[in-house]
Amino acid sequence: MSFTRRTFLAGAGTGVSVLVLTACTxxxxxxxxxxxxxxxxxxxxxxxxxxxxxxxxxxxxRGSTSYMTVGSTLEHREALRVPVDDRVFFAGEATSTDNPGTVVGAQRSGNLAAAALADAGDSSEKVAIIGAGAAGSEAARVLTLRGYSVSVIEARSRVGGRIHSVSGKAWxxxxxxxxxxxxxxxxxxxxxxxxxxxxxxxxxxxxxxxxxxxxxxxxxxxxxxxxxxxxxxxxxxxxxxxxxxxxxxxxxxxxxxxxxxxxxxxxxxxxxxxxxxxxxxxxxxxxxxxxxxxxxxxxxxxxxxxxGGFSEIVSDSLEGVETYLSTTVVGVSYTDERVSLRLGTGESLTVDRVLVTVPLGVLQDDSIEFDPLLPFSHRTAIASLAMxxxxxxxxxxxxxxxxxxxxxxxxxxxxxxxxxxxxxxxxxxxxxxxxxxxxxxxxxxxxxxxxxxxxxxxxxxxxxxx
Structure with a gap:
């Protein structure tokens, strides 16, 4: 799909919202x-x-939101969301061409990625989602409704990612x-x-x-x-x-x-x-x-x-979903048959497909090692976009x-x-x-x-x- 510059501006030019997701470091x-x-x-x-x-x-x-710097294009965002061997899928605001840098862009990317993953597999498969932010939680909600066994792996001790609600007597x-x-x-x-x-x-x-x-x-x-x-x-x-x-x-x-x-x-x-x-x-x-x-x-x-507590929108989507907090993913190895996740604890987890929703800054930081390397188009997109x-x-x-x-x-x-x-x-x-x-x-x-x-x-x- 191709988008014109003015199509992008029409989507991105109305309002502001700071980004949301989570990384695994x-x-x-x-x-x-x-x-x-x-x-x-x-x-x-x-x-x-x-x-x-x-x-x-x-x-x-590694920052708050992706943005378009000189030389980056909408095609870079499109390339980043293309599935790799129908095993490794990507979502998050950095993959959004109409509302990057926003909560709604992250949510919609999670919805689209979940639909693409469901079309590539069947509900008997086991799926892992890396990141319990807006994109990851929306994808988990959609896949669970479609009968998939979903595990959400979150590096933080809370859900929400860059949606971070804080309560206390002081406020x-x-x-x-x-x-x-x-x-x-x-x-x-x-x-x-x-x-x-x-x-x-x-x-x-x-x-x-x-x-x-x-x-x-x-x-x-x-x-x-x-x-x-x-x-x-x-x-x-x-x-x-x-x-x-x-x-x-x-x-x-x-x-x-x-x-x-x-x-x-x-x-x-x-x-x-x-x-x-x-x-x-x-x-x-x-x-x-x-x-x-x-x-x-x-x-x-x-x-x-x-x-009133923005993080409720993420918690609600993850209701009943198996979610592992304080668990980092440091490696993703994939073949045409399965995906192996290497955790920060040294343990590993094998699933049929994985959806990666970490922020662009984490991908740029190489906090997750992909084996084999991601396709050149994905690596170009990661390097061309900015955080x-x-x-x-x-x-x-x-x-x-x-x-x-x-x-x-x-x-x-x-x-x-x-x-x-x-x-x-x-x-x-x-x-x-x-x-x-x-x-x-x-x-x-x-x-x-x-x-x-x-x-x-x-x-x-x-x-x-x-």
């Missing part, structure tokens, strides 16, 4: 961090509770250290499923005030210039014979020049464009210097936020210290790493801020310990304080 995963003990700094009080993710440093994921509702933003249009099926499970969600569109842009001095404005500049650059790129990065397209198209000298109140055009690209990095996990102009959408809609990082930090305060009721905050013209924030107070009644960071800024944040990060964030948030 052995290091630590993101977890809540204790609230540092210190006194208030400046005008921003110390948060009552904090939690952060760190997906780039997590060997179960008034389950918080999400992975996927938590959903598009009302694109993710309608996921939202319907969450509704059936009584998992709470809130639409940021329900707030009276939407998005605010604010400088370090506290000046606020809207942004009429950077969305138009990016749209111009990406439209121009579509007519070029060769793909190039978003940053290059902004320059070569002349779109970047249009923001120079432009202002919105006290905010200048270049600063607004820089923040617009920083926000884009929280969607794709990469900066404009790395993103393909052919496969990057110029806008995203205001998301719906999950506040990006999006991280979140949750802060809960005793009471709001901020002076705006806007639910989406953008900090303009600063050197701060975390410049995109979600204010959940207007839609939940709780004084909770969620910072989101992607690309190189996420890599810099990754190097900070918990105290250093909180100290920086107190300074970052000062322009929003009264």
């Amino acid at each position: 052995v290091d630590a995963e993101p977890s809540p961090t204790p609230t540092p003990t210190r006194t208030a700094t400046g005008v921003v009080p110390v948060p009552r509770a904090t939690a952060r993710s760190n997906w780039g440093a997590d060997s179960f994921a 008034p509702f389950p918080i999400e250290l992975g996927a938590f933003r959903l598009s009302p249009l694109r993710d309608a099926d996921v939202l319907d499923a969450l509704g059936r499970l009584d998992v709470a969600t809130v639409s940021l569109d329900s707030a009276e005030d939407g998005t605010v842009y604010r400088s370090a001095t506290g000046e606020s404005a809207t942004d009429p210039v950077s969305p138009a500049a990016l749209a111009t650059a990406l439209d121009w790129a579509q007519s070029q014979s060769r793909d190039q990065s978003v940053d290059s397209s902004l320059t070569a198209s002349g779109a970047e020049q249009t923001v120079i000298g432009a202002t919105a109140g006290e905010l200048d055009g270049p600063g607004l464009l820089a923040q617009h690209l920083a926000y884009l990095a929280t969607v794709y996990g990469a900066d404009g210097a790395d993103l393909s102009s052919w496969y990057t959408a110029d806008s995203v809609d205001t998301p719906t936020v999950v506040t 990006g990082t999006v991280d979140t930090v949750w802060l809960r305060f005793d009471e709001p210290f901020w002076t705006t009721d806007a639910v989406v905050w953008n900090l303009v013209g600063t050197d701060d790493e975390v410049t995109t924030w979600y204010n959940l107070e207007p839609v939940t009644g709780e004084a909770i801020l969620v910072g989101v960071v992607g690309g190189e800024a996420a890599e810099r944040v990754q190097l900070l310990d918990d105290d250093e990060l909180v100290d920086r964030l107190l300074t970052t948030l000062a322009p929003f304080a009264g």
Whole structure:
């Protein structure tokens, strides 16, 4: 099947959701961090509770989401999902051509892979699924309904992969250290499923005030210039014979020049464009210097936020399915008759067919050894696609210290790493801020310990304080 660039953009350009799955390696995963003990700094009080993710440093994921870099194509995603000898199957957001990098893309890939596996075999066979994230759990659900004996093997001590819900006394509702933003249009099926499970969600569109842009001095404005500049650059790129990065397209198209000298109140055009690209990095996990102009959408809609335990959608699909936690797969050997899985414990498991749902970053890291090597087309796809990082930090305060009721905050013209924030107070009644960071800024944040990060964030948030 072939997809055009614009077909891809139509699917990928509506909304945001951070990716989900799981890998099969052995290091630590993101977890809540204790609230540092210190006194208030400046005008921003110390948060009552904090939690952060760190997906780039997590060997179960090696990043948050795959993205299209210059030179990668939709055919690479298609090649990655082609079964090998009808024994080794692949699923996950990296194999999705219409919704990569999303929960719905992962789920649908699991559904498609399960159908392909079922068509190749029969229900008397034994099947192993590597990974208990969105793709793996959906595939397990489908295959179980079709009568297959399914074993799900998960490296983590929990299910969900990069859907990671955390509950505790410090938080008034389950918080999400992975996927938590959903598009009302694109993710309608996921939202319907969450509704059936009584998992709470809130639409940021329900707030009276939407998005605010604010400088370090506290000046606020809207942004009429950077969305138009990016749209111009990406439209121009579509007519070029060769793909190039978003940053290059902004320059070569002349779109970047249009923001120079432009202002919105006290905010200048270049600063607004820089923040617009920083926000884009929280969607794709990469900066404009790395993103393909052919496969990057110029806008995203205001998301719906999950506040009731996103991981329930995975747990529900795995109900009654044999699932092994804290079990890594380090090798997959296959013939035209069977598949042997080598576990991290040194043991092995023989099955008729296997479905691999680990993230692209784990495949790129060679955490699983394939014998024989995967076909050249698969190896080319793995090398050509890219893995990006999006991280979140949750802060809960005793009471709001901020002076705006806007639910989406953008900090303009600063050197701060975390410049995109979600204010959940207007839609939940709780004084909770969620910072989101992607690309190189996420890599810099990754190097900070918990105290250093909180100290920086107190300074970052000062322009929003009264």
